[in-house]
Structures are given as C-alpha cells and as structure tokens.
Amino acid sequence: MSENYSMTIGGEAVRAPGTFGVVDPATGEVAEQAPDASREQLDAAMAAAQAAYPAWRRDEAARRKALLAAADIMFTRSEEIGRIITLEQGKPLADATMEVVGAGVWLKYFADLELPAEVIQDDANARVEVVRRPMGVVAAITPWNFPLLLAIWKLAPALLAGNTMVLKPSPFTPLSSLKLGEVLRDVLPPGVLNVVTGGDELGAWMTSHDVPRKISFTGSVATGKRVAAAAAPDLKRVTLELGGNDPAILLDDVDPAAVAARLFGAAFQNNGQVCSAVKRVYAPASVYDDVVEALAEQARAAKVGEGTREGVQYGPINNEPQYERVGELVAEALAGGARAAAGGGPIDGPGYFFQPTILADVEDGARIVDEEQFGPALPVIRYTDLDEALARANGTHFGLSGSVWGADADRAAEVAAELECGTAWVNTHLALAPHQPFGGFKWSGVGVENGPWGLYGFTELQVIHRSKA
Ligand code: NAD
16 A cells, blocks of 8 residues: 555554545546555544543643644644645645645644633522533544544533544545644543544444444535434444535525625635535525626636645545536436536546536526536526515525525515525625534434534533532
8 A cells, every 4th residue: 555644543654454546526537545444443543542532631721732743743734734634635725725724723722712611500409510421432434525623623622521433434525634643642641532544334333333333424415424324323422524515596686696606605615615605695686687697607617627736726526426416417408408508518528527507587486496517507597575485595404504694684684584584685795704603404414513612512411419408
C-alpha cells in the first residue's frame, strides 16, 4: 500500500491488512490508497478509546488545552490539509483551505464553551444540582461533502464533554480524516481519538459494536435509518444529521437581480453537495422569468474546473454514483418537459464535471424536485398562491432548512415561521455558525449539532441530590 496514510489507534500509526483506492474526482483515477481496517483493528480502536476514557473525562483543563492546540494546527496547516481535501473531494483549493480554517474556528469555539451545572433547589431539605456527564466512547461516522469540518463538528464537542472517539470517514474521502488523526497524535493522549477507514461495512460494525455509548452520524436518510435501527438493541444514543431538500420561497416583492448571486451561491456552494443547500426554488409567476434568467446568468458565468486550478469556483462532483445520479435526475426532468435555462448535462472529458444547471418549467412530482439531488442542478418552480407554495415546500419527509426572500423582511420572516424545518432563513441561506444549533425536523435528523445544544448531545444529565434533612 501507499506509505502516505495510516490509521490512528491508541495514539499509534497503524496499517491495515489491505487497502482501497481513493479516486481523484477531477480525473476519475485512483490517486491514493487508504487502509481497509479489519474487524480486529476496529476492536482495538474501541478498546483504546475505552481505556483512554477514565483519565480524559477527569481532566477538563487538559481537554480545553488540547482543543485549542488542535485549532492552532488547523490554522497553521490549512493549505497542506486543504490540498488533501481537494484531491479526494474535488472542491477548489481555496474552499478546501477554508474548510480547514473553519475546523479551527469550531475547535476554538468549543474549547471555550462552558458546561453549566444548575442548582435547581437549595433549601433546608436538600441541595439539588443538575450536571452533565460524558457518555463514554462516541462512534462518529461522516460523509464525503465536508469530510474534515463535519468530523470536527463531532470531535470538538464530544471531546470537550469528556468522551473519547472512534472516527470513520466516508470511503470516498478518507484521507483528510487519516491526516487529522496523524496531526493530532501529539496533541491528544493516546486513544482519545482513533481514526479507522474502510468501506460501508466498517460503519455497520461500529453501530453494532458493544463499546460505544453514542453514535454521531452524518449522511443520507437511508443510512441514518439503518444506523438508528442498529443502535436500538443496545439503546445507544444517536444524533443523526441527514439529508435535506431545502426550499427557497421568493415573495412577489423580491428583486431577482438583487438576490440572484446569493441564491445561486446558496444552491451551488460545494457544487450543490451541501445538506442544507437550496435544492428547489419557488418563484411567483409575476417574477418567474426574471428569476430564472438571473439564476441562469450566474450559472453561465460560473467557473468549473480542477480544484487545484487558480480561479476555479466549482470542482467536479465527488464520486461516480453521485455524478450518474445527478445526470439521471436532470435528464429525466428534461425528458418530462423541463427547460435547461443554463447547463443541462455533464461536461465532456475525464473526471466527474457537470454543467451548473438551472431547470425551468419544472413541477413538484419530478424527481429532481421531490428528491435530494445533492449536485449542481437547481429546479425553479412557478407558483401563484403563497399558501400553496408553502404547502409544497413543507409537503415532504425532509425538514433540514429553508429560506424566504423578499423586500419586506418582516413579511418574509412571517412566512419563514411557517416552514417545517430546523433552520428558517430570511433573505439568506446557508448561514451557519458554531453557536447556532443545526439539525433537521422529520427525516432530516434526530438531535442537533453546534452551540451548547450540540454539546449537550454528547452528555447525559445527572442529578446530584444532597439531603440536608
Ligand atoms: P451515506 O449515508 O452514503 O454515507 C455516510 C457515512 O455512512 C459514510 O461514512 C458511509 O461509509 C457510512 N455508512 C454507510 N452504510 C452504513 C451503515 N449501514 N452503517 C453505518 N455507517 C454506514 O451518505 P453520503 O452519500 O456519504 O453523504 C451524503 C448525504 O449526507 C446527503 O444526503 C447529505 O444531505 C447528507 N448530509 C447531511 C448533513 C447534515 O448535517 N444534515 C451534512 C452533510 C451531508
């Protein structure tokens, strides 16, 4: 195997009996090899995390210090780690570097976050305190769209709360997590963070393993349901951050030219491979044509290419199955009468490149509207009645986030309050921050990440009741 990447188990670099290929999506060719962990190696990682737990949970000062040191590494080595993300994920180097910087920002935020203890009674009878305790070993499973940042969304709060972790990234993007394990070996005591890589079955082994007390999962709805089912017999706690099909509703006082760039950015960031990207736009008939044209103009101006090339805004789609799926959804919509106002298909040549695509004259019922496309193709749907648009926006199993856009922000906020989703934005979309809880209604998830609420998800409540009688 390649000597470049090893797993981290008990603070040591560990090779696996076998490897699997990691494809550079800009070429479609295998560019690196990653370790394919055996079941015994997963057992060893779980045992190391369990062994590290008692000392780690007791030393809050060491935990805060370690998270700050980890943040520093993210800031100082952002380009080096960013290059790895570009190689395996495809996104432009500037975005990949920003992902690493973002990881540092999240680590710093959690390093300073307090875990409050509340005194809920203190009288002649008793002093009753409610505190939060860590859970033990956390199994963290992540997807391929933001491989490093989404791992840190789990690692920072889980470790701060006093848990230890076994992390398994997506088989499409294992390298940045392997690197994370490597760069944190000097910062974290052995066993506090273990990183193992392999195929989907490694994730299934983790969710049915008897060591972890908590599974923190980010990925698709279908896998999330499997994770919940696997966790149930052992009553493992779960946080599930799943897919979205975010609607953006434009009101009739919207200025299409004024919002087009932001709306386009929120739909096409990371090539549309964002759980809470705008995935369908509802535009009133009065401004429909202008909205479609303003978005199409943005799409035509977008620079697509290899993530390592200067000035590129959008890289390839991350992997072949996803590339095929986006192509299929777009082709099906076009065959069903939709019009490609911009783009409409793959870009010839090697790699998984796809034209930024704006689809007009498309309706609910088309798969590209009803399902999560997770790629660079955006349907724009015409409406005449706002209540009906709201009903269509909410008429899905998804409920991650959504947005409402209009000149009258108060009116837009009133409409946004009707959205059934975890985050409702007004005149913006995809505004995420470490202090803002993020999670989904309905099939988009269970629990939240970020902010104190995300931290609480890695704790159990404990009551300390001291009798004074
Ligand atoms: P996926 O569900 O295919 O895979 C996610 C992870 O689960 C991978 O590490 C995979 O190896 C692992 N896995 C697969 N089968 C498993 C099993 N049976 N048990 C345990 N683990 C298993 O998702 P993906 O294609 O990598 O990611 C894209 C999806 O993730 C999209 O639906 C997107 O919306 C969602 N997502 C959600 C958020 C959020 O915060 N809500 C963020 C990013 C992505």
